[in-house]
Amino acid sequence: MKALLGLLAAVCVLAVPPAQAAEERISVHDIHTFVTEANSALNNPNPMVGRTFLLRNVAENAIFENNIETQAPGHPAFRDVWYRNTYYPYYYRYPYAHYPYYSTTSFEQLGKLDQIGLFENKKRLIVGYQQEYVVTGIKMRPDASMAVVDVDLKEYSTRYAPYSPYLTSGVLHGNSKCKMYLSKYNGRLFLARMDCNTVTAMPY
Numbered sequence: 001m002k003a004l005l006g007l008l009a010a011v012c013v014l015a016v017p018p019a020q021a022a023e024e025r026i027s028v029h030d031i032h033t034f035v036t037e038a039n040s041a042l043n044n045p046n047p048m049v050g051r052t053f054l055l056r057n058v059a060e061n062a063i064f065e066n067n068i069e070t071q072a073p074g075h076p077a078f079r080d081v082w083y084r085n086t087y088y089p090y091y092y093r094y095p096y097a098h099y100p101y102y103s104t105t106s107f108e109q110l111g112k113l114d115q116i117g118l119f120e121n122k123k124r125l126i127v128g129y130q131q132e133y134v135v136t137g138i139k140m141r142p143d144a145s146m147a148v149v150d151v152d153l154k155e156y157s158t159r160y161a162p163y164s165p166y167l168t169s170g171v172l173h174g175n176s177k178c179k180m181y182l183s184k185y186n187g188r189l190f191l192a193r194m195d196c197n198t199v200t201a202m203p204y
Contacts, residue, residue, distance in 0.1 A: 024145040026184045028138060031149055034182065034189045035133050043130045047123040054116045059183070059190045064110040066176075066196045126173075126202070128158025133180075146192075149180040153196065174200035 034057070041053035110118065122129045137150035155174035181193040 024184050024187075026140060026144055026147045026182065026189070030184070030189055031138055031147060031182060032135060035135055035149075035151070039131075039133055042119070043132075047120050050119060050123065051116055054112075054119065057189070057191060058112050058115070059192045060112060062112045062115075062190075062192055062194075064108075064115045064194050064196075066108045066110075066198055068106050068108065068198045068200060070106070070200055122155075122202075126157045128156075130156045132156070145185075146181065146183045149182060151178045151180050152176070153178050153198075155200070155202065173202045174198055176200075 038053065038057070042050040044050060132154045134152045134154070135149060136152055138147060139150075140147035153174070153176040154172060155176075157171055157173055159171045176196040176198040178194055178196040180191060182189050183192045184190070
């Protein structure tokens with residue numbers, strides 16, 4: 001009887017770690033759900049919704065690194081590109097190549113609270129500011145508790161259309177190629193790090 005009880009106890013002990021490990025395993029579904037929730041929260045008209053999402057889902061020691069290339073006007077004819085709407089004569093590609101322009105490159109490294117502050121500033125200062133994460137690739141082992149996710153980050157605003165009395169949305173101001181590092185802890189995904197290369201016309 002003692003031998004049987006000992007055997008049962010050993011089986012229980014051996015069964016516990018895989019169950020715990022399964023809880024911390026990241027699935028592709030988890031990643032897509034996280035990105036969808038991020039897009040929904042960060043694009044809410046109320047900046048506090050996005051702030052709350054970032055406070056809850058970004059690790060305390062998270063790092064955000066960004067190589068920024070800023071397109072600055074080199075000619076008086078420089079204008080923003082109307083990305084989703086074509087209004088003559090603003091139909092050229094991004095960035096406008098016919099006239100010379102300056103390309104100012106810089107680097108920034110932000111912590112969690114700095115990144116939240118940057119997000120809040122954009123929401124308050126840029127009319128109709130929206131950002132969209134699009135997953136382009138996922139790198140992880142089948143049993144991983146961490147994943148590296150390739151995402152495109154596109155930043156838009158609402159602007160007046162040239163020669164038009166109504167507002168139009170979808171003006172592209174920033175386009176970033178990013179690597180998002182996600183970790184799972186206690187059944188929840190956290191953003192641990194993000195590295196981006198950004199081309200933008202927004203002030204930084």
